Amino acid sequence: MxxxxxxxxxxxxxxxxxxxxxxxxxxxxxxxxxxxxxxxxxxxxxxxxxxxxxxxxxxxxxxxxxxxxxxxxxxxxxxxxxxxxxxxxxxxxxxxxxxxxxxxxxxxxxxxxxxxxxxxxxxxxxxxxAGFAIESGTAPTPAAGDFVARASLEPEPASADEILADVPGKDLLVVDARDAARFRGETHALDTASGHIPGAANRFFRENLDAEGKLLPASDLQSAFAPLLARADGRTLVSQCGSGVTACHNLLALRHAGIEGARLYPGSWSEWTSDPSRPIATGED
CATH class of the missing domain: 3.40.250.10 (Rhodanese-like domain)
Known part of the structure; x- marks a missing residue:
């Protein structure tokens, strides 16, 4: 399997x-x-x-x-x-x-x-x-495999220039995986500037998890993402966060829910704000 x-x-x-x-x-x-x-x-x-x-x-x-x-x-x-x-x-x-x-x-x-x-x-x-076996120390390195990169199974990552050209979202709906406070523009130690990409929506990645830290069932995720999909109205979702890490969790949740086609913005907020000429919005989603 x-x-x-x-x-x-x-x-x-x-x-x-x-x-x-x-x-x-x-x-x-x-x-x-x-x-x-x-x-x-x-x-x-x-x-x-x-x-x-x-x-x-x-x-x-x-x-x-x-x-x-x-x-x-x-x-x-x-x-x-x-x-x-x-x-x-x-x-x-x-x-x-x-x-x-x-x-x-x-x-x-x-x-x-x-x-x-x-x-x-x-x-x-x-x-x-669950009581399953645990080891300590460093595991022996397995024998080398035969893997070589093939054609990507994910859509082409989005770039800052592509998103900038689309602001405030004609063809793309940027979905920010950071928490609501960072999205609104409250100061955070990881951010050199506060706020969000103009036109972006907010979907905090932890909302994909239940109280035990497990991914919600696919049907629950489908319901949770339905308002975003309706808001996108044919636009492609672009997943973004602070540095392209938690954005991947939203992409995992989307795929588990059977929703395909969303793209990653790898540079995310830390790249976006490295150029002060890029616009920043504050406030609620």
Whole structure:
């Protein structure tokens, strides 16, 4: 069976002995960038490798491309190949933060043309609570796989220039995954300027989760996104956040709900505000 959005701890535990899986711990903390690596060393799923948001899942920021620009496509494919990825490998990504760091790897693997990738529903907390096996230290590096990047399974990412040319939204509806306070324009430590892209809508990524940190059922997500789809009225949704990370969680939720075609704006707010000539709006959605 191939999982392409989420997988439950019980499903993954049953499949671990079958081989052909690559488990990736994507735990991270924007306020302490080594916290995820420490958490992984302390406890992780059996055989899991660790992928660092800054070092592995992002390119180099240059002051104008956002805090977490996309990595070089060929370099990311090579890294994953060395970690054991082959074209028939089922990848399962997880974290300790509701799945939004894991969702970044989910989107990037689809960008590389790999369909068999899913996020562990509920992450490490759900796995641990279920009583499944946990390891510590560093897992042995798997034998290298044969993966090479193929045609992307995701629509072409949106650029700042494309969005700027469309403001306030003739063909695109930008959907901001940040919380409502940041969207309105309240000061936040991660933002060099406050507000949102003119014409954008707000969909806080945590609204995709239930009280246990698991993704809402597909039917609930369909209902939740219905007002946005109605508002789009034929326009393409573009998912944006602070730096192109939590935006991927909205894309995961959309795809789990069976809603396709939404695009990622990788640079997101941190790229948008690096150029003071780009317009900024404040206030409610």
């Amino acid at each position: 191939t999982w392409t959005t989420i997988v439950s701890p019980a499903e993954l535990a049953e499949a671990l002995g079958d081989g052909g899986n690559l488990i990736a711990d994507c735990s991270f903390d924007l306020g302490d960038t080594e916290a995820g690596r420490r958490a992984y060393a302390e406890a992780h799923l059996p055989g899991a490798v660790y992928l660092h948001l800054d070092d592995d899942l992002s390119g180099t920021p240059d002051g104008g491309n956002g805090r977490h620009p996309l990595p070089d496509r060929a370099a990311l494919a090579a890294l994953l190949r060395e970690l054991g990825l082959s074209h028939d490998t089922q990848v399962v990504a997880y974290d300790r933060s509701g799945g939004f760091y894991a969702a970044r790897l989910w989107w990037e693997l689809r960008w590389l043309g790999h369909e068999a990738v899913a996020v562990l529903d509920g992450g490490f907390a759900a796995w641990s609570a």
